[in-house]
Structures are given as structure tokens and as C-alpha cells.
Amino acid sequence: MVQLIPSPDVVLQMLKRTGAFREGHFVYPNGKHSPHYFQMPLAFRYYDTARVLAVALSRKFRVEKDIASQLTKVSIISPSSGGIPVAFGVRDALNAEQIYWAEQEHGERMFRQYVNQGEVNPCIIVDDIIRSGQAIDETAALVKKLGANVIGCGAIVRFTSAPDEMEGVPVKSLVEFDAHMYDTGDACTDCIKDVPVEHVRF
DSSP: OOOSSOOHHHHHHHHHHHTSEEEEEEEOTTSOEEEEEEOGGGGGGSHHHHHHHHHHHHHHHHTSHHHHTTTTSOEEEESSGGGHHHHHHHHHHHTOSEEEEEEEETTEEEESSOOOTTOOOSEEEEEEEESSSHHHHHHHHHHHHTTOOEEEEEEEEEETTSOSEETTEEEEEEEEEOOOOBSSGGGOHHHHTTOOOEEOOO
């Protein structure tokens, strides 16, 4: 029987198979160490994988009465370029009317497209991964300035250290991941074991 929403274990297996989730000894640009590394765009290289993940996330939104009652007059919004494949996949699955994406410019998050006040439908904000929730919060603030409401929020993966609610809206995800991050090498168990290190990007 086909699962309409794959289990977290199945999703992690998909991410591992595509190289989007790796285990090892990684150092991030901020100097933090972790035994895990997500590079979500690698999963979205493959159409079948991308579709399964996006459709599964869309089903988490569709079961919410407040969202289902407003389809198809909703906007799907990505906080950054990394979430664009997710946003397009969710838009297709929900047959949503609009799609927008934001990006950082001079330290400020703004829409890539020119958007007028009142043009944006009620919004569902989606991303590939939510690590801290900052990008989601900034995008929600941007949406509110334009006079639109946030009715949904989600990602393929959410770190458990990130908020599980935003603007009173629960954050949906396919995987809730307990990320082990060490602020310094001195606290890192892999450093203590002298495991070879790989420097990675966010």
C-alpha cells in the first residue's frame, strides 16, 4: 500500500540515498561542529524524489480546514532560493494560485519579485529545511507588511531546536530532527576521537 505521507524514517532514507543527508564529522561556516549534514537541494535533483517530498508536505497542509477552505486562492512563499523547488512542488500539489520567493539583499530579506500592497493571497511559507526559524520569521514579517495573512508554514526537515509554531500557526514537517551541534571543537565528541573533519556550507 502506498503511503500518502511517508514516515520520517522513509524520508530520511530518501535523503540519505540522494546524498542530501550525510553522517560524519562536519564543521559549519559559523564554527559549529556536527555529526550530521543536510544539503537538501541534492534530493530535489531527482524529479520522482522531489515530487514525493513536495506532495507529502502538501498533504500536511491540505488536512487543515482553514487552509483547505481557502484553496486555491493561496500563495506559496519560499524564504530563500533553497526552498524554491519545495515551493513549486507544493504549489503544484495544492494548485495554489500564486508563488513568491524572498532573498537576502544587503542583510535584509525582500521579495525577488515586485509586489504591491494587497496583491498577495493568504500565505503558506515553505522551505527545504528549518534550522533556527529566523528566515521563516523574517518572511512572515515581510508578508504581514504587504497585508497578507500566514495560514501555513512547513519544511521537509525541521530541527527540533527551531520553533514548532509561528504566528500561532503550527510548523509542519516530514522529519523533526534532533540536531547535535557543538559550539567548539573542544566540546565535539568526534574531535575528541580525532575523526577526520569536513568543512561544509549551510
